[in-house]
């Protein structure tokens with residue numbers, strides 16, 4: 192079977208975002224269970240992938256403790272408003288040990304962040320060795336919202352693609368496995384999700400009137416995404432575009448991409464750095480009480 196990552200990876204030379212169907216479900220196994228109830232199947236699959244993720248995470252964490260690895264893993268999520276970044280994190284990370292997870296969201300730069308290069312806050316937020324990180328928005332905002340709104344001049348943002356590539360390449364050499372995912376929704380789906388938020392008082396906190404103004408710039412954003420995806424999809428750090436109108440497919444696809452990345456870096460469990468048999472004897476020799 193073709194690996195999901197091959198189906199969803201952005202080919203820098205030929206990729207067209209407008210050719211990706213946000214309602215698509217590429218790479219879904221063709222089985223009776225999937226045909227019968229894809230949502231139930233995906234829920235089950237994501238839960239069992241979660242068990243695998245937890246095992247990989249534990250081995251990564253253990254290896255870092257014994258200094259056997261310099262690896263860290265980072266899932267980077269980008270999407271239009273209502274694209275499902277938060278929901279994806281909740282679903283994909285549900286089974287992981289919070290001790291080894293670092294989740295970071297990026298909003299407009301603070302006064303302090305503005306004093307520095309745009310990659311400053313990103314580098315500081317990278318996961319520690321042995322940890323799994325997730326970015327809700329990222330360095331790419333600096334070629335997305337910043338480009339669409341002209342927050343810096345074009346000769347500044349236009350150089351950032353190469354700066355991002357150089358940064359990500361250096362981080363890859365320093366042990367970072369980066370899984371870059373764009374959750375791709377349709378404007379119809381975004382509209383529906385905005386309406387859903389307005390229909391449900393428990394979702395008002397997620398509603399941002401500014402999102403409606405941003406939506407008016409949909410085409411500009413798609414163009415900015417097209418540029419970021421194609422200019423920054425590299426051999427070491429490819430972009431993946433996940434059709435995201437169907438939440439169950441989105442969760443399954445992102446969980447699978449992360450699982451495959453973690454399988455590739457799996458350092459295994461560290462061996463004991465003590466004499467196991469001698470320790471067993473010592474423990475056995477202990478009296479039952481103190």
Ligand code: AMP
Nearest residue numbers: 297298299300328329332333336337399
């Ligand atoms: P939310 O993810 O809904 O909390 O919104 C975060 C907001 O921060 C979005 O409107 C982003 O466009 C904005 N944002 C994130 N990074 C930047 C940046 N580097 N420059 C300007 N705005 C940003």
Ligand code: MG
Nearest residue numbers: 272273399402
């Ligand atoms: Mg928002």
